[in-house]
Amino acid sequence: MSPQFSEKALKQVEKIVARYPHKEAALLPVLVLARREFGRIAEEEEKLVAAILGIKPIKVREVVTFYSMLNREKIGKYHIQVCSNISCTVMGAETLLDHIRKKIGIEPGQTTEDGKFSLSTVECLGACEMAPCMMVNEHYYGNLDKKKIDKILDKME
Amino acid sequence: MSEKYLSRNFGVTDSHKIEVYLKGNGYSAVRNALKIKPENIIEEIKKAGLRGRGGAGFPAGVKWGFVPKKTDKPKYLCVNADEGEPGTVKDRYIMTHNPHQLFEGIIIASYAVGINTAFIYIRGEYENIAQRLEEALDEARAEGFLGKNIQGSGFNLDVYVHRGAGAYICGEETALLESLEGKRGNPRLKPPFPASVGLFNCPTVINNVETLANVPVIINVGADAFQKTGQKGDGGTRIFGVSGMVKKPGVYELPVGTTLRDIIFKHAGGMKGSRRLKAVIPGGMSAPVLTADEIDVPMDFESLMEKKSMLGSAGIIVIDQETSMVDVLKVVTKFYAHESCGQCTPCRIGNAWIYRIVKRVAAREAGKRDLDTICRLANNMLGKTLCPLGDAAAMPILAIMKKFRTEIESHLEQ
Ligand SMILES: Cc1cc2nc3c(=O)[nH]c(=O)nc-3n(C[C@H](O)[C@H](O)[C@H](O)COP(=O)(O)O)c2cc1C
Numbered sequence: 001m002s003p004q005f006s007e008k009a010l011k012q013v014e015k016i017v018a019r020y021p022h023k024e025a026a027l028l029p030v031l032v033l034a035r036r037e038f039g040r041i042a043e044e045e046e047k048l049v050a051a052i053l054g055i056k057p058i059k060v061r062e063v064v065t066f067y068s069m070l071n072r073e074k075i076g077k078y079h080i081q082v083c084s085n086i087s088c089t090v091m092g093a094e095t096l097l098d099h100i101r102k103k104i105g106i107e108p109g110q111t112t113e114d115g116k117f118s119l120s121t122v123e124c125l126g127a128c129e130m131a132p133c134m135m136v137n138e139h140y141y142g143n144l145d146k147k148k149i150d151k152i153l154d155k156m157e
Numbered sequence: 158m159s160e161k162y163l164s165r166n167f168g169v170t171d172s173h174k175i176e177v178y179l180k181g182n183g184y185s186a187v188r189n190a191l192k193i194k195p196e197n198i199i200e201e202i203k204k205a206g207l208r209g210r211g212g213a214g215f216p217a218g219v220k221w222g223f224v225p226k227k228t229d230k231p232k233y234l235c236v237n238a239d240e241g242e243p244g245t246v247k248d249r250y251i252m253t254h255n256p257h258q259l260f261e262g263i264i265i266a267s268y269a270v271g272i273n274t275a276f277i278y279i280r281g282e283y284e285n286i287a288q289r290l291e292e293a294l295d296e297a298r299a300e301g302f303l304g305k306n307i308q309g310s311g312f313n314l315d316v317y318v319h320r321g322a323g324a325y326i327c328g329e330e331t332a333l334l335e336s337l338e339g340k341r342g343n344p345r346l347k348p349p350f351p352a353s354v355g356l357f358n359c360p361t362v363i364n365n366v367e368t369l370a371n372v373p374v375i376i377n378v379g380a381d382a383f384q385k386t387g388q389k390g391d392g393g394t395r396i397f398g399v400s401g402m403v404k405k406p407g408v409y410e411l412p413v414g415t416t417l418r419d420i421i422f423k424h425a426g427g428m429k430g431s432r433r434l435k436a437v438i439p440g441g442m443s444a445p446v447l448t449a450d451e452i453d454v455p456m457d458f459e460s461l462m463e464k465k466s467m468l469g470s471a472g473i474i475v476i477d478q479e480t481s482m483v484d485v486l487k488v489v490t491k492f493y494a495h496e497s498c499g500q501c502t503p504c505r506i507g508n509a510w511i512y513r514i515v516k517r518v519a520a521r522e523a524g525k526r527d528l529d530t531i532c533r534l535a536n537n538m539l540g541k542t543l544c545p546l547g548d549a550a551a552m553p554i555l556a557i558m559k560k561f562r563t564e565i566e567s568h569l570e571q
Contacts (some may be wrong), residue, residue: 022338022357025338063341065324067281068324069322087171087484089488091401126240126245126280127246127249128245131401139285
């Protein structure tokens with residue numbers, strides 16, 4: 001089954017497209033929307049977005065492969081992104097990453113078998129004053145230590 | 158007490174809501190500015206010495222003056238809210254706590270330059286903030302500060318939030334334009350400069366969030382007072398973000414020219430626990446590192462340039478004696494290798510190559526000659542790329558190699 005936008009999402013697409021003098025400029029926001037709807041942007045999703053905006057699928061591919069948040073593979077229900085940049089490293093991010101690895105049993109770039117967690121290391125998240133920090137889906141968590149991480153992850157169903 | 162131009166309401170309940178903002182005399186700058194002639198506003202901004210807060214420190218009024226007055230094309234304002242420079246957190250605070258002051262800046266800048274459409278390009282990770290901005294824009298529209306015939310002045314302005322999707326390079330202004338047009342974020346060759354050929358090939362102003370949030374301040378307090386708060390030709394305050402091994406990491410709004418020592422030891426509480434200071438990166442990761450005995454420098458563009466570093470985004474990263482500079486070098490080189498857009502060969506190959514060598518250095522599988530190779534590769538990037546990312550990578554790498562060579566060599570010998 002090829003993916004289809006919901007009615008609600010299609011309305012949003014329309015609203016987005018109306019902001020720009022050229023349809024193509026809506027590509028990134030529409031991809032972000034598609035990513036939220038379908039959980040990934042693979043070939044099928046690329047084709048769908050291309051058709052909606054009237055551009056070639058290869059143009060969409062070019063853009064998708066440039067941006068780190070547009071994942072081609074499905075990821076887990078909770079995407080844990082641990083910052084590995086400078087302030088977080090100074091504040092001990094590496095030890096925390098080790099802790100998470102052991103706790104959920106996967107390496108960065110992997111998803112747990114039950115599809116619950118995906119783990120990534122990322123560059124600066126723009127929250128250095130609360131280093132070490134991480135994101136889980138769209139939420140920020142800062143001033144982390146092992147206990148705090150346990151508390152956050154144990155609460156996730 | 159020093160002036161709090163931007164951070165007065167950080168932490169005040171509901172400071173992001175328009176009714177709270179209006180109670181604190183909010184939007185009075187817009188009301189007043191709309192009665193001033195556009196060219197006089199530009200003059201006032203020039204006189205205030207407002208320099209760009211995004212990194213390069215270009216005078217904002219001068220930049221606005223470059224946009225052609227008469228053109229049959231639409232003009233655009235792009236607000237740079239990409240905040241990708243490691244160590245930088247200030248725009249997040251402004252947008253979270255004080256979005257309407259940013260909007261005031263957007264409205265006044267647009268009015269001064271003759272712009273009717275503005276885009277706020279915000280990094281994808283700031284999803285919750287993007288939502289908050291959307292809500293605040295709706296409020297401003299409902300109160301007649303955006304849309305058609307703003308406050309009866311005849312001036313129209315639409316503002317939209319445009320979300321990025323994870324790419325440091327899209328903070329570079331021409332990459333930002335490409336990204337906004339729906340393309341890969343590959344920087345453009347300059348000239349032509351965006352002021353004449355920018356978004357959709359139209360004249361465009363690109364300013365950082367903090368730069369714009371200062372604009373209503375200048376209208377309110379006047380160019381002279383603003384200028385005097387800071388340094389000559391570099392007026393106002395900066396929101397210094399302090400992170401790393403200090404007691405009180407956070408954001409501190411202080412006059413331009415406050416010394417780095419005072420920021421770290423007076424305002425951020427000094428070093429955490431019994432840690433001792435080893436090094437400081439004073440203006441986001443791209444700013445060359447300073448050693449512990451170089452921190453009596455005033456934090457303004459000129460003074461840091463004299464120290465061969467830069468004020469950049471004023472993100473201060475404090476590194477303690479227990480942190481290995483090899484680890485710092487590894488993080489820095491990993492970052493640029495990851496974030497190079499790949500368009501220019503010296504940057505694409507150089508950064509990846511340097512990172513490979515640094516990984517060997519970290520694993521003690523390298524020799525002193527490899528350290529020379531790192532410097533040679535970095536030197537080969539300097540000034541040889543389309544955008545400043547090549548320099549932004551080379552300069553901090555070279556500074557670490559120069560100032561901490563002994564430590565790195567002794568790491569290899571252990
Ligand atoms: C690699 C690179 C990344 C940049 N990232 C940002 C950023 O995240 N935010 C920002 O405001 N400026 C960033 N800049 C600076 C912009 O190119 C530009 O100078 C700035 O947005 C202009 O606004 P200003 O004059 O108000 O500072 C970056 C520059 C480079 C070379």
